[in-house]
Amino acid sequence: MRNRPNSxxxxxxxxxxxxxxxxxxxxxxxxxVAxxxxxxxxxxxxxxxxxxKTVINLHYLPHILQTHLAGRGIDFSIETPDILETGGGLRAALPLLGNGPVYTMNTDAIWKGPNPLTLLRDAWNPDDMDALLICIP
Structure with a gap:
């Protein structure tokens, strides 16, 4: 399907x-964890x-994640001097993400069951939606 998120x-x-x-x-x-x-x-x-393209926003002790993720092809959006919260963090990273739809995900959860990103990819229809949210109980 055309215009699938690619960032x-x-x-x-x-x-x-x-x-x-x-x-x-x-x-x-x-x-x-494990x-x-x-x-x-x-x-x-x-x-x-x-x-x-994969971008990760950083604020608290950013050097630790930068070192851990070095060499993995991930771009860093460092929020200084103040943390920007979720919406502000996404907005600040837009120049790194490019145009078009974007997957967003927190990095502090373990997902069990089907991969939520493939579920979103397979359900995405740019002709019918501007956004798509997945909620798994």
Missing amino acids: VMLFAAGFGTRMGALTAHQPKPMIP GRALVDHTLDLLEPIAPA
Whole structure:
């Protein structure tokens, strides 16, 4: 189908304050789950959609994620001096993402079951929609 999203915006700028000591010295996407950082589980979901461009926003301890993700073809949108929140982070990253539809995803969750990005890809119809949201109970 034409005009499928071909870029991904990953949100990783937050402080992770609810995680307490787990994020005292690392951003929440770096918390290990099943032996791997949360962000790595998210990156696994990108493989079947093979995006042309992946951008991740950073604010809290950005150097840790930059080092971890170095060499993976990911662009960084660093929010300084202030964190921009979700909408502001996406807006600031638009020059890196290019024109057209964009997948957006948080980097602090583990998805079980079908890949949410392939579900979105397969349901996307640019003639009928401007946005598409997936909610999985």
